[in-house]
Amino acid sequence: MKIGEIAHQIKGLNSDKLFNKPQNEKVEESFTEVLNKSLTEVNKTQLDAYNAMEQIATGKVDNLQAAVQKIEEAELSLKLALEVKNKALSAYKEVMRMQV
Amino acid sequence: MGFFDGYDITTSGMSAQRTRINIVSANIANAQTTHGKDGEAYKKQNVVFEEILLNKQNSNSPSMSLDSKNNTSSMHMPIGVGIKEIVESKQDHILKFEPNHPDANKDGYVAYPNINPVIEMTDLIEAMRSYEANLSAFQTQKTMDNKTIDLLKG
Numbered sequence: 196m197k198i199g200e201i202a203h204q205i206k207g208l209n210s211d212k213l214f215n216k217p218q219n220e221k222v223e224e225s226f227t228e229v230l231n232k233s234l235t236e237v238n239k240t241q242l243d244a245y246n247a248m249e250q251i252a253t254g255k256v257d258n259l260q261a262a263v264q265k266i267e268e269a270e271l272s273l274k275l276a277l278e279v280k281n282k283a284l285s286a287y288k289e290v291m292r293m294q295v
Numbered sequence: 296m297g298f299f300d301g302y303d304i305t306t307s308g309m310s311a312q313r314t315r316i317n318i319v320s321a322n323i324a325n326a327q328t329t330h331g332k333d334g335e336a337y338k339k340q341n342v343v344f345e346e347i348l349l350n351k352q353n354s355n356s357p358s359m360s361l362d363s364k365n366n367t368s369s370m371h372m373p374i375g376v377g378i379k380e381i382v383e384s385k386q387d388h389i390l391k392f393e394p395n396h397p398d399a400n401k402d403g404y405v406a407y408p409n410i411n412p413v414i415e416m417t418d419l420i421e422a423m424r425s426y427e428a429n430l431s432a433f434q435t436q437k438t439m440d441n442k443t444i445d446l447l448k449g
Contacts, residue, residue, distance in 0.1 A: 258310065260306045260309040260310060260313070261306055261310070264302050264303070264306045264433075267302065267433075267437060268299050268302060271298075271299075271437070271440050271441070271444070274441070274444050275444050278444050278447035278448060279447065281447070281448075282447050
């Protein structure tokens with residue numbers, strides 16, 4: 196991998212984009228929007244899993260392995276979202292602890 | 296490949312093997328059935344598998360794709376297994392001389408299904424082992440994903 200390519204991708208290092216921003220560049224999503232969107236998706240998997248659990252509990256399940264798959268997916272999604280949130284928070288705290 | 300595609304593949308395998316177990320069970324249950332749906336003796340059924348493309352693109356799973364431009368190629372489409380069809384065996388029936396049987400023909404012979412319970416049992420065991428193999432693949436992927444997520448801790 197060329198180091199120059201990485202530097203190209205990091206916008207802060209690219210002075211062209213820093214000083215005269217092109218108008219056609221799409222607006223970056225804010226962190227809140229990204230968080231909101233991903234939380235909605237995680238919530239959707241949770242609802243699916245609840246549905247599957249209900250079907251198992253009431254004996255209406257016709258595809259046990261698919262139901263179990265839904266539950267596992269929901270668990271992993273939630274776990275991943277939680278860890279990403281923890282990571283973002285710890286980064287924020289790290290910045291806040293910085294001496295000025 | 297999305298984050299959850301591996302689970303789709305193993306689950307398709309589990310579903311296929313479950314269907315196979317059902318069919319083999321039907322064969323064992325009907326091993327002595329002399330009066331089938333068309334008046335003839337039961338015919339042994341076999342399952343035919345086929346590969347299927349699991350292309351439910353970003354329908355529900357958060358597919359953590361960091362570079363979306365490489366994701367459009369269909370090369371990385373996950374391939375699962377599905378049931379193509381369930382075929383009836385073409386083997387002849389076994390004729391037994393039982394003149395008093397209600398399904399006996401005019402010569403007094405009764406047609407029994409050509410089903411060997413020993414073969415059906417080995418089929419059953421094979422299907423069960425395949426199911427367990429898919430289960431192991433699922434478990435391995437789950438362990439991998441869990442460990443990868445644990446990387447974010449600390």
